[in-house]
Amino acid sequence: MKKQLLTLLLVCVVGLGLLGGSVDLQAQPGSPFVVPAVQMQDGFGQQGGSVTIDNIDNPKTFNPITQNEASSSAITSLMHEALIDTTGQATLAQSLDIAPNQTTVTIRLREGSSFSDGEPMTANDVVFTLNNIIFNPTISSTLKDAWRVSGTFPRVTALDSLTVEIASPVSFSGLLSAIASTPILPQHLLQDDVDNGNFNAAWGIGTSPNEIAGTGPFRLKSFVAGQQVALERNPFYGKVDENGTQLPYLNEIILPVVADDNVRLLRFSNGQTEIYPPRPEDVPVLRQQSAQGVAVSVQEAGTVDMNVIAFNQDSADANLQTLFRDVRFRQAVSFATNRQGMISANLNSLGEARFGPGISPLFWIGDDANFPSFQFDLNQASALLDEIGLATGSDGMRQFADGSPVEFTLLTVQGSTVLTNDAVLFANDLGRIGVQVNVRPLDLNAVIDQLLGSLPPQFDAVRITINGGDGDPNLLRSVFESTGSLHFWKFSDGFGAGVADWQNEVDDLLEQQAQSLDLNQRANLLADFQVLVAENQPVIFLYNAQGLQTFREDRVGNFSGTVENATLLNPEILFRK
Amino acid sequence: MATSTANVQTASTEKTATLGSRSQAALIWQRFKRNKAGFIASIILGILALMVIFAGLLTPYNASSFHADANSINFDYVPPMITWIHFDGVQPYVHGLKRTYNPFTGVKGFEENTEERFDIQFFVEGEPYLLFGLIPSSIHLFGTGQPEGSTGQLFLLGTDRFGRDLFSRILYGGQMALGVAPLVVIFSFIIGIFLGGISGFYGNKVDTFIQRTVEVAMSLPRLALLLALSAMLPPEWPATARFWGIVVILAIVGWAPLARVIRGQVLALREEEFVQASRALGASDMRLIFKHILPNTFGYLIVSATLAAPSVILLESVLSFFGFGLQEPLVSWGLLMKDLTENFQFQIQFHPWLILPGFFIFISVFTFNYLGDALRDAVDPFTISKGENS
Incomplete structure (x- = not known):
């Protein structure tokens, strides 16, 4: 079971067309993005606490661009986030303007946005990520395919320190989708690796946590090979809830490495982990544990895989x-x-x-x-x-x-x-x-x-x-x-x-x-x-x-699911009861 | 103390008294029969061997029939029907199978549909098979004689996820387990006898060299070596070639202890008078080893063969269990156990009968060990066995 998801991994983005017009929901410059309360099915959480979810294997890399299998993406997806979300809404970006000719997108970044190491995120980082990394012919990444149209890549330029223009040579329906799938990487940490042609090996599993930074809700705290990855909250994360509480709610997410499927099930049954993406045949076993706080959700069959x-x-x-x-x-x-x-x-x-x-x-x-x-x-x-x-x-x-x-x-x-x-x-x-x-x-x-x-x-x-x-x-x-x-x-x-x-x-x-x-x-x-x-x-x-999720509803709030084993959806609003 | 002396005397008087009239083999047989545990073990093992040899005839189905119809798999996870056999006078019959569904857990099952009745028939026409892998036949010892889609089926020990009959799979799987054992033992004996014989007979440098090799071979981690060697088998090999590959690998791993035992035997025997006599008559070394010395070790060979068999059965199971041994579509007990453990909690909770192949591994290893013990006692004239004590 554990490997069938790793095959021929394409990138993770959501299908949305380039519908035209301007998406500018949050006009207040410099303010953080407010996560609407409707997304939080269990209401506002309180800060603190940790959640444990077993990872199927040691991560192979902490590099979100070169990673290509589930045990790594479970971790990089928590540490990095794109400028807009998968519905096309500007989140970490301030606003998104689509020009009338529909080939050019102008992205305005939020003032005061920073990476998880406290360094500010500027338009130069966006240009660096796209021009120097994604479009770089020596760097292998499945994200390339998402950005390519009629054999070439869009032209990316920084208009000022907070504004980026992305211009496609022809009209391109996948442009927003590509933006929503691309994490922004810090130029100040990765410039040398790119210059040396060493990017494919950058941010390997031996990298010290303070040399890795992203814009996601969590940052790397520690990694012990064969044991666990610990992530701590990113104090510079750019989202708050409607009460103004800084997200993410959780202090820590712990991802122990447990390769055996049966052991992962047993650990979840015993209450050692809070979230477990079950195999189809685990569902009858876990349904019987509903009295112990185990919630099983079975969704519609997907249309994508x-x-x-x-x-x-x-x-x-x-x-x-x-x-x-x-x-x-x-x-x-x-x-x-x-x-x-x-x-x-x-x-x-x-x-x-x-x-x-x-x-x-x-x-x-x-x-x-x-x-x-x-x-x-x-x-x-x-x-x-x-x-x-x-x-x-x-x-x-x-x-x-x-x-x-x-x-x-x-x-x-x-x-x-x-x-x-x-x-x-x-x-x-x-x-x-x-x-x-x-x-x-x-x-x-x-x-x-x-x-x-x-x-x-x-x-x-x-x-x-x-x-x-x-x-x-x-x-x-x-x-x-x-x-x-x-x-x-x-x-x-x-x-x-x-x-x-x-x-x-x-x-x-x-x-x-x-x-x-x-x-x-x-x-x-x-x-x-x-x-x-x-x-x-x-x-x-x-x-x-069919999509299957199990979690401890007595301990975890606002859980919205996992994909590809341990990759959490909306980890920033997850909280510990 | 006194008792044991008396026993030794009995044994030796018996030996002298019957030496003229009875052969060595008859003596061994007599001693063997007196060891009750060993004797019972040999009977069980014999029955098991016969069952797997005649698997095609004894089983109502083939090992890999799915019993599927146009829409779905019909008979997945049927519980053992051995308790669902009823008798009308002397005529055994079963009821039809009816699906059940537990809406809470989402688990499907089966129950008896008492409105239907299917008589169990003997020597019934069924799925075609090759008896002993050679003779085409379609007669099965028992079965309901119903067509593939019918609800009137007889799954004695239940079925697995595809609706394959577990009883049939266990017997066909036994062909692998009980077939691998003798083959591996024969292969490792060929290596062991040859090297052990030469080593013991020539002594000196040859002996030192072979014995150090044996020690190296014995100190290699056995399971790790096995897994490594099986991982090296070319993946494009078909299942049957893989079977022989596994046999050879198990033999390579298992020859060393045997070579050492043989060498010890030969070392002792080469100084015996009959060997010296033959040597004085000018017999060649090879004649001495193979004509005079090795036949005298046959008793030990048989015993160690019997004692080696269970470990081979276990090793094959372990290999298949880890996915390095035999592979589908072949069936073996190890593979059946692997099937159980892949979703262990689910299977053991809702389909506990899938553990039955493990019981057969247990029985065969257990009886082989008892048989080996009994044979050792019987073959060694100087052993005071429990059998003779009683």
Whole structure:
């Protein structure tokens, strides 16, 4: 379980369009941002206290730009914050002006904003973060994809010490989303690392806490490898509640390292931790502890993540390559996939079947009545395989025209129960239509290496989760465009030529919606995109899990959830009862 | 003191009295039979061995049938039905299965639907399988004879998350556990006998060299070495190749203590008169080792083989448990235990029957140990065993 979320992590932002106009809710210059009371479902908290939440592993880095897995992002997300929030509201920034030509955004910073080490945050820090770090070709970061439009980056300039202008060369629907996902980093601490070309290794886990600063609600207090990370409140944080109490409420957040899933559950049951993101099968166990103050919340299934089985369409085996490129085969496999079985057996029935790509709920049409659907139907699957011309041999297994058996290896991630169990169920059902699937669990890094490590990729097939971040359609481009960096099933020359017609159409649709600023027009383009992808099943879409949260309601107030294991949402308003 | 002297006398008189009429093997058998615990253990082990050898015939289902229909998995987490078998006269029958749902915990379960009745039939047509991995057949010793989607199923020990029959999986898994043990023992004996024999026979530098190697091999941390070696198996190997890889690895880890015991035996035997006599007649070294000396160590070999088997079963379970051993679609007891522990609290609270494979590991290791003890006592003519005391 613990690793299936780490795969192919995209960045975390929320889907919002560039709607035009000015967002300037808080006109008082120099005053801190006031968190509206409606966000606090348990009312105002009092300052003090600490909350403990287990982290799945040692963080690999404290660098919010280069981090790419959940155990690190659980910590960096508490230490860093962007200028605007995910609804497009200016929070740490004072105001946000979108020019009438809709390609330029002017951000005004709050007077007196500072980093957690007390140094002021200025327009130069914003320019430094974007121009010198995010847009720097020598620095690897998934945030790059969020900022790129028609192959280039926006131009960022400081107009004065508190004003920044971000100008995109063309109209760009993902601009606000990109701003909302980018933490601002302190130039005074990182300038040397960037100049020395050393940024990728900067803020490693050995860094002293006083050399790390951010704009988030907490700052690093101590880290003992293998034991825990302790974060303390950032006394310079720029938000208050309506009473004027400085946020965050909590004095400390402790994140002990506990790698074993069962131990984390046990520690939460025993009251050693306050918050625990449960596995689906923990829910029945924890529901029985409601008398001890354990609150379980089960949310709607998300629309963003993609649990998929993908085939390498550039396989070195000529038979398999032809087969995997045949849309009829992929449809047949999709029909032969028992999604309800997977949900029932592996998610304790806490999930929903999916037939198309994940995308932000704003644009999602996956539950429309006319949306392409591949309900479990082995007869239809067999009929499609017959149509391709895969004859059934004497042993009941399908054969290629040259008599060799239709057989391939399906990779899964070792240690992930859910991925491997999905694969086992899938292999069983494909066996029933005469296709031999060999399930092979591999170490996560070995799987990623087989997907992305070489061109063409080496794998036959893989069961993997694509974490869609917030589902912003512009992030999907790296997955679904033929030239995308995460387009790991390929069938293209890597430059967008020689691809299937429908794939060309997908590329066009995604580029068009990126440059469109009209919400309806974008929604139509993205609806076409979703139907096209679902019809062609470039990867077999499986299901989405329902969001699960458990916490001690007798001890924690204003808890609004976690994502990707231990990453807390709205940590600044969390308080200790 | 007096009793034991008397016993020794009895034993030696018996030996002299029957030496002419009874062979060594018969004597061992007689002594073995007198050790009740060992004898019972061997019977249990024998039954277990027969059960796993005839797994295809004895089980109503295959190890990996999911019993799924068009919509979902039908029979996930069915409780053991062994207590749900009823009798109408001599005719055993079961009721149909009906889903239950606990809205508070969200846990699904099953209960008997008393309106349906399915007779248990014998030698019934069912899922096809290969008996001994060779003979195709579809006759099962017992079963309800109902088709895949029917509610009339017989899951003696319950099912797992996919609706796979645990009884079938335990027996098929036993083929791995009880199959790995002899294979590993044979492999490590080949290495151990060869090196131990040479070491003991030649002595001097050869002996020193081999014995120091043995000591090095014995001081390596066994489990860590095992995990490291299994992690080195190429991941692209298919499951069956992996099986043989695991066998070889377990043998590599296990040969050293054996080589040491053999060497001690050979060291003692090479000075015996019959060896000297043969040497005087000009027999070659290899003839001396393999024709004269090693056959005299066979008693010990059998005993140590029996005593080595349980540790092999445990090691295989541990390896599979950690995900380094056998892998799906193969079934082994270690893998079944792994399934249990992945969501331990959930499984043990709502599906406690999934711990049954652990019971089978326990039984087989336990009986192997007792059998080994009994054999050791029986083979060694100078041991005053409990069996002879009673």
